[in-house]
Amino acid sequence: xxxxxxxxxxxxxxxxxxxxxxxxxxxxxxxxxxxxxxxxxxxxxxxxxxxxxxxxxxxxxxxxxxxxxxxxxxxxxxxxxxxxxxxxxxxxxxxxxxxxxxxxxxxxxxxxxxxxxxxxxxxxxxxxxxxxxxxxxxxxxxxxxxxxxxxxxxxxxxxxxxxxxxxx
Numbered sequence: 001x002x003x004x005x006x007x008x009x010x011x012x013x014x015x016x017x018x019x020x021x022x023x024x025x026x027x028x029x030x031x032x033x034x035x036x037x038x039x040x041x042x043x044x045x046x047x048x049x050x051x052x053x054x055x056x057x058x059x060x061x062x063x064x065x066x067x068x069x070x071x072x073x074x075x076x077x078x079x080x081x082x083x084x085x086x087x088x089x090x091x092x093x094x095x096x097x098x099x100x101x102x103x104x105x106x107x108x109x110x111x112x113x114x115x116x117x118x119x120x121x122x123x124x125x126x127x128x129x130x131x132x133x134x135x136x137x138x139x140x141x142x143x144x145x146x147x148x149x150x151x152x153x154x155x156x157x158x159x160x161x162x163x164x165x166x167x168x
Contacts, residue, residue, distance in 0.1 A: 007049070007050065007053050008053075010048070010049060010053070011045075011049055011053040011054075011056060011057045012057075014041060014044065014045040014048070014049060014054075014057035014058070014061065015056070015057040015058075015060045015061035015064070016061060017041045017044075017061065018038050018041040018042055018045065018057060018058055018060075018061025018062050018065070018082070019038075019061040019062070019064045019065045019068070020065075021036065021037045021038045021040060021041045022036045022037070022038030022041075022061070022062055022065035022066075022069075023036070023038075023065045023068060023069055024036075024037065025037055026069065027140075029137050029140040029141070030136045030137055030140065031125055031129055031133065031134060031136060031137045032071075033071070033074065033121065033125070033137055033140070033141075034069075034071075035140050035141075035143060035144045036065075036144065037144075037147060037148070037151065038061075038062055038065060038082075038148075039082075039085070039114065039117065039144055039145060039147070039148025039149075039152065040147070040148045040149075040150075040151035040152040040155060041058070041061070041152070042058040042061075042062060042082045042085050042086055042089075042113075042148065042152075043085065043086070043089045043106075043109070043110050043113060043148055043149065043152035043153075043156075044152050044155055044156055044159075045057045045058040045061075045086045045089075046058065046085065046086035046087065046088065046089025046090040046093070046109070046113065047089055047090065047093055047106055047109070047152070047156045048156070048159065049086070049090070050090075051086075051087055051090050051091070054086040054087065054089075054090050055083040055084070055086050055087050056083065057086070058082040058083055058085060058086035059078070059079040059080065059082050059083030059086070060079065061082075062078045062079070062082035063075040063076070063078045063079040063082070065078075066078050073128075074124075077120065077121070077124045080120070081116065081117055081120035081121065081124075082117075084113075084116055084120070085113035085114070085116055085117055086113075088109060088112050088113040088116060089106070089109040089110060089113045089152075090109075091109075092105060092108055092109030092112055092113075093105045093106055093109045096108060096109070102156075102157070102160065103153060103157065106152070106153045106156055107149060107153055110145075110148065110149035110152060110153060111149065114142075114145030114146070114148060114149060115145075117141060117144075117145055118138055118141045118142055118145060121134075121137065121141055122134050122135065122137070122138060122141075125137060
């Protein structure tokens, strides 16, 4: 199998995993959103795939979850926010891993990416509901972010050995 086919297959798989992880557990948040486990797959997309493929897998998979779950108004913002999260995770990991190690680099990349997620949805919901009202979702998004970092870093550590044989 050539490299382009591998990238496409892995990206499609990660898009599906982002979608499923986002949809499988949905805990409603105060302002019509929901807490989910999709961020672990978004971060994993960034840690494992190349920047463009990671962006597309995380963005499309998460946006499709919003569409399939009836949160269509969130889908465009989700596409951008989750795609940017994957980019941040990728570049932070690549820039830091040689000096700081894989795990620490992923944690830092995850933290920065999740801050972007919290701020992205705060701004979006601020325009929809008002900025004072949108602040109520910050704690819920932060909890989702922490869970995403923990699970994403653990999964990346588990997958490290197996993915060395797949040249992406």
